[in-house]
Amino acid sequence: MxxxxxxxxxxxxxxxxxxxxxxxxxxxxxxxxxxxxxxxxxxxxxxxxxxxxxxxxxxxxxxxRNPYLYPHPEEGARQIDLFRLLMTHMPLASAADALANAVLVELLGKRDEATLVDVGIGQGRQEGRLLKALSEQGALPRRLTLVGVDPSGASLAQAEESTAKVAREVGASVRFVGVEAPVESLSESTWSVLRGLPGPRVVNAAFALHHVAEEPGSVGAVRDAVLRRLRALEPSGVVLCEPNTDHFRAxxxxxxxxxxxxxxxxxxxxxxxxxxxxxxxxxxxxxxxxxxxxxxxxxxxxRCERHELAETWMARLKRAGFVPLELLEHVEPEGVHPVLELRREPGLVGLSWKNEVLVAVMGVRPEGARA
Structure with missing residues (x-):
């Protein structure tokens, strides 16, 4: 009413x-x-x-302009800086982070060598928590290549510094590769380099892909192309976190x-x-x-915030050649706030409050690849 x-x-x-x-x-x-x-x-x-x-x-x-890159003229703090506060107090963000990292631990853990490509890495705080989780479970890869893709050079520098600090603390061998560009603007040569990095290759994109720039009236051709590019990396898994609402095509x-x-x-x-x-x-x-x-x-x-429904993202992922990642249905992350309900379906966990899924965590793998 x-x-x-x-x-x-x-x-x-x-x-x-x-x-x-x-x-x-x-x-x-x-x-x-x-x-x-x-x-x-x-x-x-x-x-x-x-x-x-x-x-x-x-x-x-x-x-x-992209609020993650530029301060508001009347305030001053960048959106990426306010996001740290969000992660501290907002259970939707922290639960999505915990779910995503639980999947990433399974995909990367106990490998001799592995690569994590993080689209929209920001300041690298999720990766720091991931390294600590891998260490606590005795599952650190012997060598990890961490590729941070982000349009902000300042954020990439902070990500490299913060992940190096955590790596020293936990005794991890991490090689950081920063790529300063929106993911939709990566050159063919960059994609070729990414395809050549040591496997298994894993992709993470936390609240990032809805920022992919599209032309007015587009139905999402650019983000579809990005997903096909990610599929061509032959990743063992892709993890996405996205708000569950339509602010794109509506x-x-x-x-x-x-x-x-x-x-x-x-x-x-x-x-x-x-x-x-x-x-x-x-x-x-x-x-x-x-x-x-x-x-x-x-x-x-x-416009920058082009959110889409989880079902729309899953349809895009399917068209790009992905299928649900089975292990997402079974991970039990720690520390999920009791006000939230986890709604599970193949390849997707919805974070629900009062019967409304507000955020979705999605996990997929290339069709035909071993589960």
Missing amino acids: RTVKDELLFRAVEHTLSGQPIEAAHELASLETLLDVDSVPEDLGYLLFATAVSHRLEGVGVGA PPLERFLNAWKHFTQVFHLLDTLEVPREERAAIKRFFGREVEDVVGTVDESA
């Missing part, structure tokens, strides 16, 4: 998309008078969405409704946790930058 605040926000969106700026501005102004962000936790969510709608109305969102109004449903569920989950008020607000603002991209950006070619 919609509240008064819901109705005002939704009407503002409808007026904005139908070319009625005066009416839209009136609805937004009326909504603003009802908000008390300092006292009512849910009101920050309304404010973030209202701001995104306002920016779309004003055309401010025309020149949006038209603007439907995309807004999807975003509202997804992010308000995430905000409500966060409000049930014992997280300090300031940090809870910072995490919401992390998601607020994604809301800004999904809802507020006018130029479709500039």
Whole structure:
């Protein structure tokens, strides 16, 4: 059932998309008078969405840029830096990390030599936790090549430094290879080098592939091409983590409704946790930058957060020549917050709260390869 605040926000969106700026501005102004962000936790969510709608109305969102690479002009922290806070307090992120690493331990553990290609490695914190998990289980590969693919050179430098530090601590032999580029921009020669790295080769992409750039109106041809490239690496397994919502192919109004449903569920989950008020607000603002991209950006070619449903990702993976990775159905990660329910199906574990799958962890292998 919609509240008064819901109705005002939704009407503002409808007026904005139908070319009625005066009416839209009136609805937004009326909504603003009802908000008390300092006292009512849910009101920050309304404010973030209202701001995104306002920016779309004003055309401010025309020149949006990847929030993971550039600071917000009014705040300063990069999205990748706020992501660290998210990993500390948000069970969706930490559970996805734990599930993915449990699979990666099985794929990489106790090998003489192995390669992990991490698409969107960021600052390498997941890899640090992975090395520690491998060490604790006595399963460190004798030699591990870690390929970090990321458009941020600064993040790659931090990833190399942080993984080298953990490797020294646990006695791991790790060779780091940084590739500073979006995965969709890798050259043929780079893909050739990756195909020649020692096996087994394993691919990890945590909340990264929805950033693959697509032309307006595309049905996902570029991300399909990336998945085929990953299939050509002949990996023993590929692990993906992605939000479970459609902010890619859905038209603007439907995309807004999807975003509202997804992010308000995430905000409500966060409000049930014992997280300090300031940090809870910072995490919401992390998601607020994604809301800004999904809802507020006018130029479709500039959008970065092109999320898709898990079933859509699984269909793409199947077309690229992958089949479900059976071991994902059996791993039991430690430390999953009790508020979450794990919904399992072939090749996929959904992280669910109040019967809504908010994040999906997917595991696949090349069709025809040994399980």
